[in-house]
Amino acid sequence: MERIDEVRHRIPRNAQAGMKTDVLFFASDPILAHVRKDKALQQAMNVACLPGIVGPSLAMPDIHQGYGFPIGGVAAMDWRHGVVSPGGVGYDINCGVRLLRTNLEAGQVRVKLRELIDRIFADVPCGVGGQGHLKITEKQLNQVLEQGAPWMVEQGYGTLSDTLRCEERGCLREAAAGAVSARAKERGRPQIGTLGSGNHFLEIQYVERVEQPAAAGDFGLEEGQVVVLIHSGSRGLGHQVCTDFLSTMGAAMKRYGITLPDRQLACVPVQSPEGRSYLQAMRAAANFAWANRQAMLHFLRGSFAQVFGKRAQLDLVYDVCHNIAKREKHRWEGREVDVLVHRKGATRAFPPRHAEIPAEYRASGQPVLIPGSMGTASWVLAGRDGAMLESFGSVCHGAGRLLSRNAAKAGRDARQVQKELEARGILVRSETRDGIVEEVPEAYKDVDEVIDVVHRAGLAAKVARLRPLGVIKG
Amino acid sequence: MEPFEVLDHTADMGFRARGTTLEELFENAALALIHTALDASRAAAYAPRQLTAGGEAREELLVNWLNEVLYLLDAERFVPARFEAIWFDGDSVFAQIIGERRDDQRHPPRIVVKAATYHQLRVEEHNGQWEAEVCLDI
Numbered sequence: 001m002e003r004i005d006e007v008r009h010r011i012p013r014n015a016q017a018g019m020k021t022d023v024l025f026f027a028s029d030p031i032l033a034h035v036r037k038d039k040a041l042q043q044a045m046n047v048a049c050l051p052g053i054v055g056p057s058l059a060m061p062d063i064h065q066g067y068g069f070p071i072g073g074v075a076a077m078d079w080r081h082g083v084v085s086p087g088g089v090g091y092d093i094n095c096g097v098r099l100l101r102t103n104l105e106a107g108q109v110r111v112k113l114r115e116l117i118d119r120i121f122a123d124v125p126c127g128v129g130g131q132g133h134l135k136i137t138e139k140q141l142n143q144v145l146e147q148g149a150p151w152m153v154e155q156g157y158g159t160l161s162d163t164l165r166c167e168e169r170g171c172l173r174e175a176a177a178g179a180v181s182a183r184a185k186e187r188g189r190p191q192i193g194t195l196g197s198g199n200h201f202l203e204i205q206y207v208e209r210v211e212q213p214a215a216a217g218d219f220g221l222e223e224g225q226v227v228v229l230i231h232s233g234s235r236g237l238g239h240q241v242c243t244d245f246l247s248t249m250g251a252a253m254k255r256y257g258i259t260l261p262d263r264q265l266a267c268v269p270v271q272s273p274e275g276r277s278y279l280q281a282m283r284a285a286a287n288f289a290w291a292n293r294q295a296m297l298h299f300l301r302g303s304f305a306q307v308f309g310k311r312a313q314l315d316l317v318y319d320v321c322h323n324i325a326k327r328e329k330h331r332w333e334g335r336e337v338d339v340l341v342h343r344k345g346a347t348r349a350f351p352p353r354h355a356e357i358p359a360e361y362r363a364s365g366q367p368v369l370i371p372g373s374m375g376t377a378s379w380v381l382a383g384r385d386g387a388m389l390e391s392f393g394s395v396c397h398g399a400g401r402l403l404s405r406n407a408a409k410a411g412r413d414a415r416q417v418q419k420e421l422e423a424r425g426i427l428v429r430s431e432t433r434d435g436i437v438e439e440v441p442e443a444y445k446d447v448d449e450v451i452d453v454v455h456r457a458g459l460a461a462k463v464a465r466l467r468p469l470g471v472i473k474g
Numbered sequence: 475m476e477p478f479e480v481l482d483h484t485a486d487m488g489f490r491a492r493g494t495t496l497e498e499l500f501e502n503a504a505l506a507l508i509h510t511a512l513d514a515s516r517a518a519a520y521a522p523r524q525l526t527a528g529g530e531a532r533e534e535l536l537v538n539w540l541n542e543v544l545y546l547l548d549a550e551r552f553v554p555a556r557f558e559a560i561w562f563d564g565d566s567v568f569a570q571i572i573g574e575r576r577d578d579q580r581h582p583p584r585i586v587v588k589a590a591t592y593h594q595l596r597v598e599e600h601n602g603q604w605e606a607e608v609c610l611d612i
Contacts, residue, residue, distance in 0.1 A: 067592070067609055187545065187548055187549035197612075239588040247537075264593045404482035404487075406481075406487070407482060432584055434585055
């Protein structure tokens with residue numbers, strides 16, 4: 001590995017047979033030391049072997065070992081001659097984050113925190129057992145798959161301005177419900193409007209510190225203000241779409257003469273029938289996820305109104321996806337390229353003036369939402385020009401795991417973790433005991449260190465640091 | 475011999491399952507997956523189900539089999555109490571299962587398993603002893 005500067009490292013393409021490009025890794029020295037312990041960088045090297053990759057295989061500072069693709073990886077594939085890989089999107093298609101701002105201050109919420117958390121826990125189902133409150137028909141599900149968050153709004157779950165503040169306005173076009181298997185629909189339909197488990201959560205937070213007042217002002221954020229962060233995805237529907245396509249792609253790869261170091265990297269040409277079909281299904285699953293987060297926002301508004309009365313407001317700041325493949329135009333080495341950007345545990349971070357950003361944020365850059373681990377800090381960033389120059393408009397997506405779930409559980413008791421967090425003023429409610437211990441703050445890298453790297457690298461700028469008051473987990 | 479043990483993986487979770495026959499290995503792998511997702515210790519042997527999966531290579535067959543079991547839990551909301559019979563025919567595996575409808579009170583959920591993956595997948599036989607390692611996406 002070559003050190004380029006304090007936050008950039010390169011693994012040259014001659015490091016391993018089959019690599020078509022370099023790996024560019026954004027990391028500080030302490031992060032580098034951590035990441036070297038697992039196989040994440042080897043996985044980033046495997047991604048560099050994929051046919052049609054444009055630019056380097058990118059590794060963000062929150063990178064950790066995934067299955068096939070590393071989590072925290074970005075790969076841009078040539079739209080005409082490259083491949084699409086379901087593993088480069090992940091099982092949780094359009095896993096993402098939505099940030100809501102309130103007109104309440106931390107003090108007002110603290111005095112009613114327990115009541116609020118209990119209310120939300122009842123109103124927003126975690127669905128670990130697999131079912132939520134929302135019942136939709138098969139026909140409605142097909143509409144969700146093609147229309148995303150705007151469909152939910154049409155049914156009365158939210159307002160038009162909610163969808164305007166989502167990446168892609170909460171709906172990827174060219175989604176096809178018909179490309180999603182009956183099994184994926186069956187698995188996902190009862191789960192709409194549910195949070196999920198694992199690292200998914202809903203956090204009541206407050207703005208602890210504003211780093212960039214102008215951007216914070218544009219995003220409607222100020223110190224002391226209470227905000228809510230929802231981290232969730234496409235539930236069983238997206239998982240099944242990924243499973244379905246991975247199971248059929250093995251045979252298709254043989255037909256296209258593609259051989260890879262890891263079956264989990266399975267891919268087919270973007271322009272093949274299998275590739276097109278996967279993209280249609282993936283977009284449909286992404287739309288399901290946006291509708292899912294929109295439904296949860298609606299439930300949350302109900303919870304806040306119950307506890308604080310009608311004066312409580314919840315406005316959407318932004319909604320980003322961090323497991324997705326999207327067709328985008330970029331400039332690379334002086335020419336315009338048409339690429340399918342795979343973001344596996346990575347967030348889009350478009351800079352100021354970009355046409356894809358809502359008009360009210362265009363001066364500041366796209367809001368980038370980075371959830372930290374349970375009970376630590378989360379960040380709001382703004383996309384910077386550096387991201388367009390170096391990382392196909394992408395940055396990190398979280399703190400990045402450090403400990404396995406087992407290691408996190410070892411010697412820890414859910415009640416004790418809950419008490420420790422309570423002593424720090426953070427209430428936690430979880431549907432399962434494991435949900436708490438597996439996600440202890442110690443299981444993750446220091447989110448501030450991760451954010452510092454992308455800030456110093458000029459990919460995104462710090463806008464505000466958020467601190468939790470209450471956590472709801474599956 | 476433990477039928478299965480849980481393995482470490484930074485982001486996710488895995489298990490190592492064993493069996494004296496391939497049938498037993500598949501059963502124990504299914505039990506490991508079910509154990510990860512929920513507590514099935516109180517599942518009643520009430521209703522029969524059939525399960526089938528296909529796959530050319532043994533590894534592929536195991537992943538497809540586990541994803542079928544997951545589908546049974548997550549979509550069909552059925553909890554196996556017992557695997558009555560597992561058999562192989564050509565590229566397919568078949569199972570006769572008995573269990574009951576999933577109920578969160580009786581079968582407390584542990585964690586949502588998204589899928590069984592091909593990542594670091596291993597199925598091997600040594601001296602009549604089968605062993606498999608599987609990573610689950612959590």
